[in-house]
Amino acid sequence: MASKNISITxxxxxxxxxxxxxxxxxxxxxxxLIKSQKN
Incomplete structure (x- = not known):
């Protein structure tokens, strides 16, 4: 699986x-969290 880096505070x-x-x-x-937002 590919991975990505993100910056967060x-x-x-x-x-x-x-x-x-x-x-x-x-x-x-x-x-x-994304799945729970779809509902």
Missing amino acids: EEVYNKLIRIKREDESFSELFLR
Whole structure:
């Protein structure tokens, strides 16, 4: 799988890390958040 780098602020990172599950990658987190927005 190809990968991409993105830049985010420390504030955004801290918010993401709080909602990220322990066994979840950031890619999985983003997919979960995107799916929840479609509903």
